[in-house]
Amino acid sequence: xxxxxxxxPYIYAGKAKGRVTALWVIILVxxxxxxxxxxxxxxxxxxxxxxxxxxxxxxAKKADDDATLATKIxxxxxxxxxKADFARNAIKHDQETYPNLxxxxxxxxxNRVLYDYIRPEGATVNMSAFTPTLPxxxxxxxxxxxxxxxxxxxxxxxxxxxxxxxxxxxxxxGMGQQQQGAGxxxxxxxGHDFLVTLNLYQPIPAGPTFGGGGGAAQPAGxxxxxxxxxxxxxxxxxxxxxPxxxxxPxxxxxGGGKAGAA
Numbered sequence: 001x002x003x004x005x006x007x008x009p010y011i012y013a014g015k016a017k018g019r020v021t022a023l024w025v026i027i028l029v030x031x032x033x034x035x036x037x038x039x040x041x042x043x044x045x046x047x048x049x050x051x052x053x054x055x056x057x058x059x060a061k062k063a064d065d066d067a068t069l070a071t072k073i074x075x076x077x078x079x080x081x082x083k084a085d086f087a088r089n090a091i092k093h094d095q096e097t098y099p100n101l102x103x104x105x106x107x108x109x110x111n112r113v114l115y116d117y118i119r120p121e122g123a124t125v126n127m128s129a130f131t132p133t134l135p136x137x138x139x140x141x142x143x144x145x146x147x148x149x150x151x152x153x154x155x156x157x158x159x160x161x162x163x164x165x166x167x168x169x170x171x172x173x174g175m176g177q178q179q180q181g182a183g184x185x186x187x188x189x190x191g192h193d194f195l196v197t198l199n200l201y202q203p204i205p206a207g208p209t210f211g212g213g214g215g216a217a218q219p220a221g222x223x224x225x226x227x228x229x230x231x232x233x234x235x236x237x238x239x240x241x242x243p244x245x246x247x248x249p250x251x252x253x254x255g256g257g258k259a260g261a262a
Contacts, residue, residue, distance in 0.1 A: 086210035093207045101125070101204065108147040110140035123203040127196040137194060150198045157194035 101120055105127075109115075113136065116128035131137055137155065144153045 083210065086208055089208040093205070097205055097207075104147065104149055105198070108144050108150075110136060110143050112136045113140050120204050123200050125196075125198040125200065127198070128193070129196055130191055130193050132191045134192060137192060140196075144196075144198065147198070149200055149202070151201050152199040154197040154199070155194055156197075157192060 098120065102118065105118060105125065110131070112131055112133075114130045116130065119126045129140070131140065137157065141153055141155060144150060
């Protein structure tokens with residue numbers, strides 16, 4: 001059967017408005033509920049973050065205090081650390097430079113020569129030496145001139161023999177005479193003292209400098225102090241009766257390598 005609606009449309013307008021209003025109320029309640037839930041979540045996060053910040057404040061203050069203390073310690077210890085670095089570098093320089101130089105001198109030293117001191121500085125090595133006879137001085141000169149590190153050997157001595165005068169007598173000191181003096185000369189007899197200067201091809205590396213204390217920069221010892229001393233004896237590298245060098249091995253060996261065959 002065919003149904004025909006003869007009622008006018010305004011009859012149903014009230015019901016439609018009611019449904020639309022109810023739908024909008026539901027939507028509004030959902031939006032408001034969502035906003036309230038979101039706000040409660042934000043408030044909870046805010047409270048948690050504030051609590052964590054409060055807990056971290058003492059640690060942050062301690063970290064700031066530690067940083068301030070570290071800066072103060074670094075400032076106060078700058079001079080001490082500079083001295084420590086200087087001492088460390090000076091020890092390394094001495095250990096790497098002078099033992100090799102002394103070994104080189106010993107290697108080309110005639111085995112009948114005694115050293116009173118060895119003083120390296122710059123491009124030279126100055127030594128005070130003793131030998132029993134003049135031929136030993138010549139042997140020493142020939143041996144040291146073979147040293148590949150040495151460009152020139154200078155020897156100074158006051159006991160060079162003189163020539164006979166008209167009366168047949170020798171000069172101040174004849175071939176049979178021996179110089180008398182101090183130094184490393186044994187108590188049992190005389191001999192010849194002489195000074196040696198070795199001129200090096202390569203200068204001795206300069207040591208580290210320290211400019212702390214408000215003064216001018218100071219080198220590490222200004223060149224190695226002399227080896228030996230009062231009563232010290234060194235023959236072909238063997239030293240006795242004198243202080244040992246700190247930081248270097250004891251040099252030993254009677255003949256001195258190539259020099260012993262001269």
